[in-house]
Amino acid sequence: MKLESKIPAGPIEKKWDDHRFNLKLVNPANKRKYTIIVVGTGLAGASAAASFGELGYNVLAFSYHESPRRAHSIAAQGGINAPKNYANDGDSIYRLFYDTVKGGDYRAREANVYRLAQVSNSIIDQCVAQGVPFARDYAGYLDNRSFGGAQVSRTFYARSQTGQQLLLGAYSALSRQIGEGQVKFFSRREMVDLVLVDGMARGIVVRNLVTGELESYAADAVVLATGGYGNVFYLSTNAKACNATAVWRAYKKGALFGNPCFTQIHPTCIPVGGDYQSKLTLMSESLRNDGRIWVPKKQGDTRKATDIPEEERDYYLERLYPSFGNLVPRDVASRRAKEMCDKGHGVGPSKMAVYLDFADAIRRNGKAWIEEKYGNLFDMYHEITAEDPYKTPMRIYPAVHYTMGGLWVDYNLMSNIPGLYVIGEANFSDHGANRLGASALMQGLADGYFIIPYTIGDYLASTKFKPVKTDDPPFRESTKTINDMVNKLMSIQGTRTVDDFHKDLGKIMWEYVGMGRSEKGLKKALKFIPELRKEFWSDVKVTGKENDLNAELEKAGRVADYLELGELMALDALNRSESCGGHFREEHQTEEGEAKRNDKKFSYVAAWEFKGENKKPALQKEALEFEYVKPSQRSYK
Amino acid sequence: MNFTLKIWRQKNRTDEGRFVEYTVKDISPDASLLEMLDVLNNDIVRKGEDPVAFDHDCREGICGSCGLVIDGRSHGPNRGIATCELRMRSFRDGNTIVVEPWRAKAFPIIKDLVVDRSAFERIMQAGGYVSTKTGGVPDANAIPIPKPVAEEAMDAAACIGCGACVAACPNGSAMLFVSAKVSQLALLPQGQVERTERVQRMVARMDAEGFGNCSNNYACEAECPKKISVEHIARLNREFIRAKVAG
Numbered sequence: 023m024k025l026e027s028k029i030p031a032g033p034i035e036k037k038w039d040d041h042r043f044n045l046k047l048v049n050p051a052n053k054r055k056y057t058i059i060v061v062g063t064g065l066a067g068a069s070a071a072a073s074f075g076e077l078g079y080n081v082l083a084f085s086y087h088e089s090p091r092r093a094h095s096i097a098a099q100g101g102i103n104a105p106k107n108y109a110n111d112g113d114s115i116y117r118l119f120y121d122t123v124k125g126g127d128y129r130a131r132e133a134n135v136y137r138l139a140q141v142s143n144s145i146i147d148q149c150v151a152q153g154v155p156f157a158r159d160y161a162g163y164l165d166n167r168s169f170g171g172a173q174v175s176r177t178f179y180a181r182s183q184t185g186q187q188l189l190l191g192a193y194s195a196l197s198r199q200i201g202e203g204q205v206k207f208f209s210r211r212e213m214v215d216l217v218l219v220d221g222m223a224r225g226i227v228v229r230n231l232v233t234g235e236l237e238s239y240a241a242d243a244v245v246l247a248t249g250g251y252g253n254v255f256y257l258s259t260n261a262k263a264c265n266a267t268a269v270w271r272a273y274k275k276g277a278l279f280g281n282p283c284f285t286q287i288h289p290t291c292i293p294v295g296g297d298y299q300s301k302l303t304l305m306s307e308s309l310r311n312d313g314r315i316w317v318p319k320k321q322g323d324t325r326k327a328t329d330i331p332e333e334e335r336d337y338y339l340e341r342l343y344p345s346f347g348n349l350v351p352r353d354v355a356s357r358r359a360k361e362m363c364d365k366g367h368g369v370g371p372s373k374m375a376v377y378l379d380f381a382d383a384i385r386r387n388g389k390a391w392i393e394e395k396y397g398n399l400f401d402m403y404h405e406i407t408a409e410d411p412y413k414t415p416m417r418i419y420p421a422v423h424y425t426m427g428g429l430w431v432d433y434n435l436m437s438n439i440p441g442l443y444v445i446g447e448a449n450f451s452d453h454g455a456n457r458l459g460a461s462a463l464m465q466g467l468a469d470g471y472f473i474i475p476y477t478i479g480d481y482l483a484s485t486k487f488k489p490v491k492t493d494d495p496p497f498r499e500s501t502k503t504i505n506d507m508v509n510k511l512m513s514i515q516g517t518r519t520v521d522d523f524h525k526d527l528g529k530i531m532w533e534y535v536g537m538g539r540s541e542k543g544l545k546k547a548l549k550f551i552p553e554l555r556k557e558f559w560s561d562v563k564v565t566g567k568e569n570d571l572n573a574e575l576e577k578a579g580r581v582a583d584y585l586e587l588g589e590l591m592a593l594d595a596l597n598r599s600e601s602c603g604g605h606f607r608e609e610h611q612t613e614e615g616e617a618k619r620n621d622k623k624f625s626y627v628a629a630w631e632f633k634g635e636n637k638k639p640a641l642q643k644e645a646l647e648f649e650y651v652k653p654s655q656r657s658y659k
Numbered sequence: 660m661n662f663t664l665k666i667w668r669q670k671n672r673t674d675e676g677r678f679v680e681y682t683v684k685d686i687s688p689d690a691s692l693l694e695m696l697d698v699l700n701n702d703i704v705r706k707g708e709d710p711v712a713f714d715h716d717c718r719e720g721i722c723g724s725c726g727l728v729i730d731g732r733s734h735g736p737n738r739g740i741a742t743c744e745l746r747m748r749s750f751r752d753g754n755t756i757v758v759e760p761w762r763a764k765a766f767p768i769i770k771d772l773v774v775d776r777s778a779f780e781r782i783m784q785a786g787g788y789v790s791t792k793t794g795g796v797p798d799a800n801a802i803p804i805p806k807p808v809a810e811e812a813m814d815a816a817a818c819i820g821c822g823a824c825v826a827a828c829p830n831g832s833a834m835l836f837v838s839a840k841v842s843q844l845a846l847l848p849q850g851q852v853e854r855t856e857r858v859q860r861m862v863a864r865m866d867a868e869g870f871g872n873c874s875n876n877y878a879c880e881a882e883c884p885k886k887i888s889v890e891h892i893a894r895l896n897r898e899f900i901r902a903k904v905a906g
Binding site (some may be wrong): 574 | 686687689690691693694695697698700701703704705707708709710712714715716717718719720721722723724737739740744746748769770773775776777779780783784785787788789790791792793794796797798799800802803804805806809810812813816817819820843844847849850
């Protein structure tokens with residue numbers, strides 16, 4: 023199989039404009055003849071579905087939630103990047119492009135990233151027009167703040183609820199289309215299979231989560247906007263229902279999975295408390311604008327944070343990276359926190375935490391100022407830990423947050439399966455081996471509002487579609503396969519719950535495929551995961567009925583997929599014998615403990631092809647070329 | 660900590676439903692109420708029974724999925740938080756905790772503690788938007804908005820659509836929910852063009868869905884996890900009268 027990225031020729035500034043001109047168009051009267059399925063209605067899916075509806079396509083939108091507003095995009099806190107240069111601090115499209123390619127440790131496609139930076143300004147305009155209440159200065163103009171990996175202030179925000187406000191904006195546009203009947207919204211439906219007809223994506227099978235029925239839907243193209251797979255780790259900042267089932271089932275139908283090992287561990291999360299814990303809570307990166315990260319210089323120091331004098335504190339990020347300080351990229355900040363704790367400088371009951379301290383900012387600007395900027399985060403922290411961060415520093419530790427890997431897509435955001443598009447976190451595209459803060463919202467909305475509405479038209483206009491019905495054999499075969507899987511899960515009636523298995527998998531993943539990875543550890547993971555999978559399929563206990571609302575059965579299907587995806591992640595991590603961004607192979611580091619890339623051998627996208635159950639997937643490589651941002655050792659010193 | 664739980668179990672929309680008593684042991688005071696329910700559900704599954712169904716997702720108080728009436732209060736005893744943020748340290752060891760679903764005519768029960776809030780969707784579809792299309796909009800800074808106005812709009816926009824206001828209201832009114840959206844868009848310049856039509860359409864839909872009227876009880880504000888003020892209801896009323904006069 024040859025992977026064609028379909029990157030247009032020409033200088034990088036002109037690629038997207040030229041490409042848009044060359045794309046075929048569907049004339050307005052013909053748009054109503056096409057039906058597009060959109061799975062997932064978070065930022066990427068809602069913005070795409072709304073935009074398709076506005077253009078006049080028939081849209082079928084699916085969510086496992088009751089409402090698009092529940093999607094996990096809602097929980098993004100800090101902000102969204104755009105190089106408006108409103109701050110007059112030297113920002114430009116080229117600088118955002120440069121920062122993103124560098125931040126991703128030179129493992130993203132230049133052309134995609136440049137386009138992302140280009141369209142990001144329009145996103146801010148669009149959201150403001152929808153009534154998104156971004157933060158403003160006293161002149162009434164938009165305010166900005168800084169995020170990691172950048173030395174300019176280009177992040178637009180709405181308190182610490184930016185994701186919420188952007189999603190509600192996209193949701194309002196989508197609601198309008200639903201109200202007008204242009205988009206049909208199917209709530210509480212989980213996609214369980216992709217249906218191919220003559221090798222083209224022509225439909226999906228979903229499980230109705232209220233009745234348990236399997237339902238089939240046909241269309242001319244299928245767009246997956248189903249988010250990331252961080253929940254493979256059990257504990258992550260993802261919402262509980264976030265899952266990989268849609269992308270995984272598409273993978274098993276032939277879609278390639280790009281860079282599965284690229285996972286992002288976010289440095290500022292509330293540390294793990296105990297076994298009961300069901301998820302980890304993020305404290306926005308924006309806090310690093312004003313909070314200072316430190317640990318006691320003395321190992322095993324048990325004094326209260328406020329009792330440790332200034333000269334006995336190690337503000338290690340400021341010490342190691344004087345120019346970026348506390349605003350180094352996420353992968354760097356996470357790794358250093360782990361290193362400090364591993365060396366015995368950790369704090370709190372578990373000793374697996376570092377301090378994030380606002381005392382200086384409160385002294386400098388007052389409590390009210392901090393409250394306005396971060397009030398709800400401070401409240402959230404207080405509620406969870408029963409400690410008051412206005413008085414004592416927050417305790418934070420890295421946690422799984424985002425997955426840069428995902429289904430492989432070309433420049434048009436189409437996978438290797440004709441008619442299957444993948445947008446937002448679900449694709450592998452723009453963030454390389456590490457995503458910069460405030461770039462996920464940007465990418466989700468760029469894909470949905472400003473890229474896929476153009477590129478999908480080209481496919482529809484240039485493809486001949488034969489009529490497809492939902493009782494055609496491919497739909498019936500998919501339904502039967504899924505039915506068999508459901509019946510098998512219900513019939514095992516073993517001794518351990520789905521959560522028991524998920525927690526076990528999470529421990530393996532965190533230990534061996536987490537922040538530090540080694541050949542030895544990854545080989546262990548590749549032994550343990552299949553063993554656990556075997557145990558799952560002979561000893562899991564799922565109660566309730568299949569034709570009813572049954573959360574255990576939902577979880578069981580998802581965990582069954584994680585037990586396969588986890589193995590692919592380990593395999594990819596083992597194959598990539600270099601360190602880059604969030605993928606840190608302990609064998610490959612510089613003397614100063616930074617990630618050491620091997621551009622000669624690994625400057626490629628690893629795209630994995632499913633070859634059958636329990637067979638080793640095949641590795642396809644898409645070479646990455648850097649014409650503009652020349653790869654160098656990333657330095658934030 | 661140990662607790663006795665009285666949980667509402669109901670098979671489906673038409674089933675009568677009943678309280679079922681459970682006990683949970685050795686719960687960490689730092690666990691959330693939903694994590695306590697996870698522990699309970701795992702016990703129930705091990706016994707071979709059907710676990711308690713409840714809606715939840717982000718577990719950090721922003722998605723609006725969860726919503727339980729706990730000891731008679733929407734989202735439990737603490738102010739300004741959603742059910743998922745409620746920690747067990749808020750209860751006394753050995754207590755009995757009563758857990759029910761939202762109860763309102765417009766929110767039929769689907770199963771156990773899961774209710775159908777699609778009425779909120781239809782209200783939003785009736786007019787909870789600015790009819791802008793993707794593209795064709797001015798530069799973001801072409802619309803300056805005074806900071807206090809933007810802040811007040813944000814206060815309203817913080818609504819998570821959980822429905823606690825409806826569950827708390829003796830009339831099952833959705834006025835706080837509707838007012839939050841009407842207020843946000845009425846405050847902002849972007850919302851002016853459709854201001855008159857929007858409030859009329861959203862209120863008409865609200866009435867058609869079977870939500871009750873506001874009788875200034877203020878329970879909605881008291882139990883709102885985002886502390887949305889009833890001042891927005893006052894603005895909704897003004898907007899509605901203005902629309903009547905203007906329209």
